Amino acid sequence: MSTTFGKGCHLHLIDGSAFIFRAYHALPPLTRKSDGLPIGAVSGFCNMLQRYVEGTAGADAPTHIAVIFDKGSHTFRNDMYDQYKANREAMPEDLRPQIPLTREATRAFNIACEEMEGYEADDIIATLCHQARDAGGRVTIVSSDKDLMQLVGDGVVMFDAMKNKLIDREGVEEKFGVGPERVVDVQALAGDSVDNVPGAPGIGIKTAALLINEYGSLEDLLDRAEEIKQPKRRQTLIEKREQIELSKRLVELDCKTPLEFTLDDLEIRDPDPEVLLGFLAKMEFRTLTKRIADALDAEAPVIEDKAPTAPDAADAAQVEDIPFAPENYTCLTDPAQLEEWIAVIRQQGYVAIDTETTALDEMVADLVGVSLSTEAGKACYIPVGHTTGDGDLFGGAEKAEGQMDFDTCLSLLKPVLEDASVLKIFQNAKYDIKIFQNYGITVQGIADTMLMSYALYSGLHGHGMDALSERYLGHNPIPIKELIGSGKSMITFDKVDVEKATRYAAEDADITLRLWQKFQPELHREKVTRVYERLERPLVPVLAQMEREGVLVDRDTLSRMSNAFAQKMAMLEEEIHELAGEKFNVGSPKQLGEIMFDKLGYEGGKKGKTGAYATGADILEDLSTEHELPGRVLDWRQLSKLKSTYTDALQDHINPDTGRVHTSYMQTGAATGRLSSTDPNLQNIPIRSEEGRRIREAFIAPEGKVLVALDYSQIELRILAHVAGIDSLKEAFREGQDIHAATASEMFGVPLDEMTPEVRRQAKAINFGVIYGISGFGLARNLRIPRAEAQGFIDRYFERFPGIKDYMDDTVTFAKEHLFVETMFGRKIHTPEIAAKGPRAGFAKRAAINAPIQGTAADIIRRAMIRMPDAIADLPAKMLLQVHDELLFEVEEGAVDDLIKTAKDVMESSAMPAIHLDVPLIVDAGRGRTWAEAH
């Protein structure tokens, strides 16, 4: 039955990883109906495999076939160069569990399925190629990976299944400018950013091919490097010789892999219908099962339409039964123990990590310890920076007993942290990766339980670890207060006793791991995997980098402003006291209310819930038509606000080391998907008032650089026009009209060229009102017109734009039915209050109407931010700040136009291709030495 591989045989080798990734990206995140297991990639993989086998049947059918997979993340190339493939992005979490299933699928098709520990699939393919060719057979490699092109020639061709194209010797020459036998020479010079092969800096494929063709081979080129005319190129080749030679060894495939099977084992075999259909049925692939059953002329097994089972009842119960037992938490002091932990981590491919530090501000925090957890209930803590006495780790204090050496610990952890193929699970990853960055460690390959919770439960509750642990694990973690106290007597973590720290820190890692296990299947069940994978997880390093950059703020400017404000306030205060007839604290609303309404007897004093008079700006404004005092108080309040919140407070936030202000962005702060900014909040720097706007003059670019502000024009209204399907609004946006004027024209029948500012202002207020879930009362208050008149405007608006009312009604209906609303990208915002009765129902309704619009805008700018670093990588520019619909950059003077063009393009195209908008997105640009000028 079995024949010996030889002349006339034709071996097809399928690059398994390529199939898997193509399948994963080509298909939506499908899940198995009965239990929510992600199976999109498996489904695509099976389809592709089946179609391939089907498509190759005929005259030149393969006699032998195999699917070759990678195994393990560590190969002999990592021993040569530890940075090899270190840039690889972490595997999406919903793909990981599908990998073993693709092996199972291959076997179910009765196709040979081969892999080797320590070798890449490419090496196995290379070895098989050589063997097959030596035996006189032919080979077709099914892959489009350029690393395999070196194997082409002498009966070996490649088939790019994506483009349905054969790649032969000419194809390789087209791609590399040299024949297959010189491909590795070109690759060694050109390097490869994807695999992190260094190559020769400044030399790409074109130049490399030119050089190789001129000198014949890489070795000759390097030997005769002195002869090269271009000085820069000559220098590079001489200085980087070793790096280039290393690169060649990295790209050269090993054709002597010690295989544990022979070519004869790969002989093509018919699948066993029972096994194959059994597997497909188990995966619950209805269409595919039926199609293959037909092809095999067999009976398709029945796939029951099982209702989803209770969420992993069995598994969950097991995990939840594992107690939180501090005795299973160990304190690691010996590097050998850590090495054992690392071996386990590498083996299983993931670990939960938490860092303990001396401060909440990552820019000034020192690392005190690291905790790890590899399975529920099991965790360790590595103390490295605990101190005794006064002073800190790097000055004054004594290092406490019983710890691991700081540098030893980090040098052991570094390769794991930087290896994107090992998943590091954090609660609030941004904090920890910034801490590790302080020590030159760039963490790659992260999961974040805080972001998972946000993607799953935004609007339902907060996403802090204590709350999540209590809610989802039924466990109250040790409060940090018990270790460091609170208030004035608070100590830093380095002063905490190592034993206590171990219990606390190990528990945090344990909890993080358990939350990850709990949330992972939920992401699929709730269909928010895409949101988490595309909108949340990739944003973390981007925000970390922006925070690290900070923005330059001029202390002198702020300090001068503070002084000027103080003087003016003192004068106003004197006047106010005189008008009041007594001295009082102008900053106390309570005292002010009593003075105005009780003592001076102003009309219209209204007490709120707490029994205090309301003294808000709107009330003082009304009073100021009758009295002098309220106007003075308004002026005083404005200055007080500017001084305390901005000109004084901002100075305190200037980092002494960098001279810049480093805000912190909270990714989970706003339910709609917006970011929020704290410490300091740089998203509410004044701009509306002339006095306040001047604070932006203190935000500057360093010498030789410029600030560039890019902001989306009317993004929320554009989204509204799209989602509500308002043709006239869409048309106005497409034609670049003044949207508020166009609205006014449509509503009041005033031609555009006769528009008055007053009518336009009213239309503008209505436009904004609509986004907020308009009410007659709210619009009346905003426009200071009678409520009936405001209601008349709204009625007319709905009449002219009937789609708006439908959109609002539909959104509320959807929210009531599902208790959440969605953005265009599928972000869910839960609206539990929509079921409430009474006044709360009104709030919830308006929030539900607003959330998809505000949230979609937030998603769009997030996508822009995620794509931005790569887009501007070659420009001398940094993205510094985000203010909801604006991005602020710092750019070298000469590159301003390039930056604006590139960044604008990224922003304007960021809705696509995930969603389609019927209206264009337009980004306005400004530049200047200060943020004030850039607007």
Added chain:
DNA sequence: GTCCTCACG
């Protein structure tokens, strides 16, 4: 800690 007020989109 909570309320009030006010800065931003």
Added chain:
DNA sequence: ACGTACGTGAGGACC
């Protein structure tokens, strides 16, 4: 019948 524009964070007063 009720009280209302949506989403945030920070500072100061007051308990």
